[in-house]
Amino acid sequence: MRKLELRHIHAFVCVAKHLHFSRAAEELDIAAPSLTKLIQEAERLLGVRLFHRTKRSVALSAAGSAYLAEAISALGHLARGEERAILAERGELGRIEIGYVASAAYAGVLQRAVSGFRARYASVDVSIREVPMDGAAGMLRDGLLDAAYVRPPMPLVEGIQSSTVHRDTFVLALPENSALAGSPTVKPAHLHDQCFVLPEQESGTFEVARRGRFSPRLGPRPGTLAAVLACVSLGGNVAVVPHTLAGCITLPGVVYRNIAGKPIASEIALAFRKFERAPAVRAFLEFARSG
Known part of the structure; x- marks a missing residue:
């Protein structure tokens, strides 16, 4: 009919x-x-x-x-x-799920990208949530996230790649009553007998140990950087953490000191699917990487 x-x-x-x-x-x-x-x-x-x-x-x-x-x-x-x-x-409408590790927020890179993108693409719904770094790549692969702010180096599953969006350095977080706190700079060799609290990104810890020519004594792995600093504040442990924490997290009993020698690089990267199809997600990736 x-x-x-x-x-x-x-x-x-x-x-x-x-x-x-x-x-x-x-x-x-x-x-x-x-x-x-x-x-x-x-x-x-x-x-x-x-x-x-x-x-x-x-x-x-x-x-x-x-x-x-x-x-x-x-x-x-x-x-x-x-x-x-x-x-x-055109990528001006849709929904984006963004995961991040806390240091991306501490560094401000997450806020700059998301706020700037929302201002330019007001019709795109951008949702953010903190995620464990070791699960971010799998969540991207499974479609639970569209982009994730992580700290390299980290293993990436097939089909996922990353691009550096922020460069930082590592510093030492230690109890304020530590004998090492009396100097503004700590030599890696002076940490040979310390117990290290391990953050999600542990590469800085092992680089300090390599430079100091010792095998690090590893303590707890509490997860988030805030939890790492809490362990340090209780005394008896030190931690190698991104420098950005020194400017935005002040915990009773914790002080930050520079690590002697060539700065140890600490980066934040944006991880994403290699063959992303969603125009809104592609627009965000382009915006975030250009900033």
Whole structure:
């Protein structure tokens, strides 16, 4: 059974707007007889008379008046749908799930990227959540995250890659009553008898031990950097942590000291799927990496 088509609805709304077939035909850029035929087809398919027509006037029928409001609404929905489809194709509409390790927030790199992106792409819903670093790559692979701020080096599963977005250095967090706290800089060799609390990114700890030529005595692995510092504050442990913590986390009983020698690099990277298809996610990745 043949149904009403979009061209019939456009023709009807245009005639209802002008109540004049010639002017409506001119706006639609079609011949007046073709417009008449479209209206007649619409009436036949609907089974109602849409207009009362004489040689001198055109007026909406009761059925036409009732149908007009719904037709205008339908065309409005279609126009909005078209707009949203275009926005989505340009990456200006959608939803993004972003995971992060706490140090990305401490460094401000997370806030700069997300806030800036939200300001530019107001119609994209950006959700953030702290995630354990060792689970971030798997969450990206499984579609639970679209991007993740992590601290390299870390193993990446197949199909996931990362790009450095922030560069930092490692410092030493130690109890304020430690004998080592009396100097602004601590030599790696002087840490040979210390017990190290391990953060999620442990590369800094092992680099300090390598430079000091000792095997580190490893203590607890509490997880988050805040938990690492809490362990240090209780005394008896030290930790190698990103320098950004020194500027934003002050815990009773904890002091920060520089590590002597060449600075030990500490980076924050943005991990993502290599072959991302979602335009909104691609737009975020481009924005975050360009900042």
